[in-house]
Amino acid sequence: MLKISNLLITRDSLKFHYDLNIEVGSALLISGPSGQGKSTLLDAIAGYVEIDAGNIQWGNLAIDTLPPADRPVSYLFQEHNLFDHLTIMQNLSIAIGHLPLIDRTAALEALDIAEQADKFPGQLSGGQRLRASIIAATLRPEPILLLDEPFRELDPVTRKKTLNWCMQTVLRLNKTLVVVSHNTEDSLQLKDQFPVLQEYRINQGNSC
Secondary structure, three states, X not given: OEEEEEEEEEEOOEEEEEEXXXXXXXXXXXXXXXXXXXXXXXXXXXXXXXXXXXXXXXXXXXXXXXXXXXXXXXXXXXXXXXXXXXXXXXXXXXXXXXXXXXHHHHHXXXXXXXXXXXXXXXXXXHHHHHHHHHHHHHHOOOOEEEEEOXXXXXXXXXXXXXXXXXXXXXXXXXXXXXXXXXXXXXXXXXXXXXXXXXXXXXXXXXXX
């Protein structure tokens, strides 16, 4: 279980409070207006923002005192998680080198970017880079996956296909998913796929 207990964070003079539990193998959908602390919660879980009080636990492990690199977390930021000087396949090899090459290729084929494997991120469209980043984040070995507006640059058909692949992979690997999304279609698709989906709407009532 991912347990977030009485977490208090100050950011840009605003104070945010979070208190929730997320079961292993389940998903949490975070929504709410801009500026109310959705990305701040993901940053706190990943270790990129200082907390004022409270704690974050994964099972019996207190992770809020760990550096980001030691946390059991894979995080897809709103910016792409790719190294510009490496090809797409080289990027995947760094992120998910524990998987055989055939599995990495299969993931690229599933999201229609296999032909881009030997290209550099700058040679791809925004949507292609995003899909490569989603593959890298989803297939990393860490058990917690954080996605911040992950499908925003994709057209409706590609968005649905990519979300389906991502959700099916998360379920197959028994990962715990925390996703920020404003998109109603994303929410409906998540509800269709996940047997356990919590919804956490952040509003003024969550801030202090």
